[in-house]
Amino acid sequence: xxxxxDLEEKLKELGIRVTRQRLEILNLMAAQNTPLTAADIFxxxxxxxxxxxxxxxxxxxxxxxxxxxxxxIEIKMDKKESYFExxxxxxxxxxICLKCGKIIPLKCPLKNYENKISDxxxxxxxxxxxxxxxxxxxxx
Amino acid sequence: xxxxxDLEEKLKELGIRVTRQRLEILNLMAAQNTPLTAADIFxxxxxxxxxxxxxxxxxxxxxxxxxxxxxxIEIKMDKKESYFExxxxxxxxxxICLKCGKIIPLKCPLKNYENKISDxxxxxxxxxxxxxxxxxxxxx
DNA sequence: CTGCCTGCAAATAGTTTGCAAGTTA
DNA sequence: TAACTTGCAAACTATTTGCAGGCAG
Numbered sequence: 001x002x003x004x005x006d007l008e009e010k011l012k013e014l015g016i017r018v019t020r021q022r023l024e025i026l027n028l029m030a031a032q033n034t035p036l037t038a039a040d041i042f043x044x045x046x047x048x049x050x051x052x053x054x055x056x057x058x059x060x061x062x063x064x065x066x067x068x069x070x071x072x073i074e075i076k077m078d079k080k081e082s083y084f085e086x087x088x089x090x091x092x093x094x095x096i097c098l099k100c101g102k103i104i105p106l107k108c109p110l111k112n113y114e115n116k117i118s119d120x121x122x123x124x125x126x127x128x129x130x131x132x133x134x135x136x137x138x139x140x
Numbered sequence: 141x142x143x144x145x146d147l148e149e150k151l152k153e154l155g156i157r158v159t160r161q162r163l164e165i166l167n168l169m170a171a172q173n174t175p176l177t178a179a180d181i182f183x184x185x186x187x188x189x190x191x192x193x194x195x196x197x198x199x200x201x202x203x204x205x206x207x208x209x210x211x212x213i214e215i216k217m218d219k220k221e222s223y224f225e226x227x228x229x230x231x232x233x234x235x236i237c238l239k240c241g242k243i244i245p246l247k248c249p250l251k252n253y254e255n256k257i258s259d260x261x262x263x264x265x266x267x268x269x270x271x272x273x274x275x276x277x278x279x280x
Numbered sequence: 281c282t283g284c285c286t287g288c289a290a291a292t293a294g295t296t297t298g299c300a301a302g303t304t305a
Numbered sequence: 306t307a308a309c310t311t312g313c314a315a316a317c318t319a320t321t322t323g324c325a326g327g328c329a330g
Contacts, residue, residue, distance in 0.1 A: 017303085017304055017305075018304080018305095019303075019304075020303095037294095038294085038295080039294085054294095054295085055295080055296070055297085058294090058296070059296085062295095079293095079294095080293080080294070081294060081295095082294085
C-alpha cells in the first residue's frame with residue numbers, strides 16, 4: 001500500500017512530526033474511507049496500542065484539521081459528536097441513512113449557487129455544507 | 141400582538157400544557173426571529189423570571205421539536221451547541237457570517253435535487269440541510 | 281385531584297487542557 | 306538536546322435526568 005507512504009510524506013511536507021499515533025490514525029482513516037468519530041478511531045486503534053488515549057486522538061485530529069488534511073463534519077442529526085474524514089481532493093457532501101447510519105458521498109450540486117447568493121446578499125461566501133438524510137435501500 | 145395568542149392556541153391544539161415558561165420561550169423566539177441557543181433564551185428570560193432553569197428551557201425546546209413547533213439546527217462550524225428556530229411554515233436554509241455570527245435565511249435551491257438523488261441512489265430521502273458560511277458586508 | 285411541569289442538584293457525553301515523562305528531528 | 310508529542314488525570318461545555326414539590330386541566 002503506497003498510500004501509507006503518501007501520508008507519511010504529507011506529514012513531512014507540512015512540517016508535522018511523524019509519530020506512530022499519527023500514522024496509525026491516518027492509515028485507519030484511509031483504509032475505512034468513510035467519516036469516523038474520534039471514538040471510532042480510538043476503539044479500533046487501542047487494540048494494537050493499549051496505551052493510546054482518546055485525548056491523543058483528538059489532539060491529532062485537530063492538528064490534521066488545522067492543516068487541511070482532514071475535515072471535521074457533523075453527521076448525525078441528534079448526536080453532537082464530530083466526524084472526521086480524510087481530505088482527498090474532492091469536495092463532496094453526504095447522504096446518511098437515518099436507520100443504519102450508512103454514509104455515501106454525493107457530488108456537489110451547488111457550483112454556481114455560491115455566486116448567485118454572493119450577488120444577492122453581498123456576502124463573501126467561504127464555504128457551504130450540505131447533508132441529505134434518508135433511508136437506504138436496505139432500511140427503507 | 142396576536143402572535144402570542146397564536147402560539148398559545150398552537151400549544152392547546154397539540155395537547156401541550158400552557159405554562160408561563162413555555163409561553164415566554166415561544167414568545168421570545170417569535171420576537172427575535174433568528175435561531176437562538178438554549179443559553180441565549182435562558183439568559184434573556186431569567187431577568188424577568190429568576191427561578192427559571194436552563195434545564196427547563198432544554199426540556200421545553202425538546203418538546204417543541206418533537207411536536208414540530210421548533211427545529212433544532214447546528215449553526216457554528218466549531219461549536220457544538222444547538223440552535224433552535226421557531227417553525228413558521230417556510231423551509232429554508234441559513235447563511236452565517238463567520239466573523240460576527242449574523243444569520244440570514246436563504247430559500248431552498250434543492251427542490252428537484254432530492255428526487256434526482258433518490259433516483260440515483262435508491263435511498264428514500266427524508267430531509268436535507270444546507271448551510272453557507274461567509275463574511276457579511278460589514279465584516280468582509 | 282391527578283398527572284404533567286418545574287426547580288434544583290447531580291449526572292452524562294463529548295472534548296479539551298495541564299503537566300511530567302517520552303520521542304522526534 | 307531542544308522542541309514537540311504523549312499518557313494520564315482532571316477540567317470543561319453542552320445537555321440530560323431523578324426526584325420532590327407546584328401548577329394546569
